[in-house]
Amino acid sequence: MKSQSRLLLTLGCMLVLFLPGCVLTNHPVGKAAIGKACSSAEMERLIDQPGPIELETINSADWSVSLAGILNLNNPAAVQAGVTDRDEPVQIYAHMLKHPQYGNFLVDTGVSSKLVNDPGKEGLNWMIQKAMHIEKLHINKSTGEILQGIKLSGVFLSHLHLDHIAGMPDIANDVPLYIGASESSHTSFKHMFVQGATDQLLKDKQPLQEWSFQPDSQNRFEGIVDVFEDGSLFAISVSSHTAGSTAFLIRTTRGPVLLSGDTCITRWGWEHTVEPGDFTEDNARNLQNLKRLKDLVARHPEIEVRLGHQP
Ligand SMILES: [Zn+2]
Numbered sequence: 001m002k003s004q005s006r007l008l009l010t011l012g013c014m015l016v017l018f019l020p021g022c023v024l025t026n027h028p029v030g031k032a033a034i035g036k037a038c039s040s041a042e043m044e045r046l047i048d049q050p051g052p053i054e055l056e057t058i059n060s061a062d063w064s065v066s067l068a069g070i071l072n073l074n075n076p077a078a079v080q081a082g083v084t085d086r087d088e089p090v091q092i093y094a095h096m097l098k099h100p101q102y103g104n105f106l107v108d109t110g111v112s113s114k115l116v117n118d119p120g121k122e123g124l125n126w127m128i129q130k131a132m133h134i135e136k137l138h139i140n141k142s143t144g145e146i147l148q149g150i151k152l153s154g155v156f157l158s159h160l161h162l163d164h165i166a167g168m169p170d171i172a173n174d175v176p177l178y179i180g181a182s183e184s185s186h187t188s189f190k191h192m193f194v195q196g197a198t199d200q201l202l203k204d205k206q207p208l209q210e211w212s213f214q215p216d217s218q219n220r221f222e223g224i225v226d227v228f229e230d231g232s233l234f235a236i237s238v239s240s241h242t243a244g245s246t247a248f249l250i251r252t253t254r255g256p257v258l259l260s261g262d263t264c265i266t267r268w269g270w271e272h273t274v275e276p277g278d279f280t281e282d283n284a285r286n287l288q289n290l291k292r293l294k295d296l297v298a299r300h301p302e303i304e305v306r307l308g309h310q311p
Helices: 002-021 040-046 076-080 113-117 126-132 191-202 267-272 283-299
Strands: 029-031 036-038 054-066 087-099 103-107 152-156 177-179 208-210 224-226 233-237 246-252 255-259 304-306
Touching: 040 224, 040 283, 054 246, 126 191, 255 283, 267 283
Parallel strands: 029 208, 103 152, 152 177, 177 208, 255 304
Antiparallel strands: 036 224, 054 087, 087 103, 224 233, 233 246, 246 255
16 A cells, blocks of 8 residues: 555656646747848837738637636736626737738638637547637637638747637648747646647648747847848747747838737736736736837837737
């Protein structure tokens, strides 16, 4: 009996030791073939001038999630305002970018109707379906509909959470995919639950291409990449919601637009400078990166902000 419990204890310890060693996905990953690192000064010199990109943000699906997941209710500002947990309406976006020279790109993927109609087949096991409350997800315009008649040159992912790659079943296998540094290779205990689904959604797709960020000489951001090397689209490293979370600053024909990704998910969170809650990996760093994005907008009030999941 004694040796049995010792064996269980040893197995338990081994489990705890090995659990944190789980990467988000086993999908192949390499360095991005496009983009060059730039400084915030170089980016900010350009961003108030209209650019060449046509941008359309599409509300692919309506959904609702626990507010505690998408807003840190323990943040002093939320405590002071007396915000409590509730079911909160959110939207799942796909952002369509049309560049006159380089083609059509998505930032994040919206939702494929295949995923909603047969989630098990697309890799979402019953546990994930239950945790995600897939029954609360209602498609307005599926990724397939969004892409009708459009040839994609690439997909830029703000991060790899399932609600951001839910359109993958409708993305052709030859489309290049870009992500933030360490997004796929960072290890966490939480990844154990979603690794299978993430792998399945990326199955047969192109290898993930990671941005090569360099420290910003002005120290305003963790790193910036000039994606097309023409100053029209900037990927900004905001790691903390996930290890490789990325925001995008786009010089559109109508002026600058910031896609915050899930560094800020809610309208209330942006207005009160409160970062996401349980769904975020590192709250302190997430809050710091949210402040950096807000400071950028304060320096350039022309910027239109589009948040992770609310208008
Ligand atoms: Zn999200």
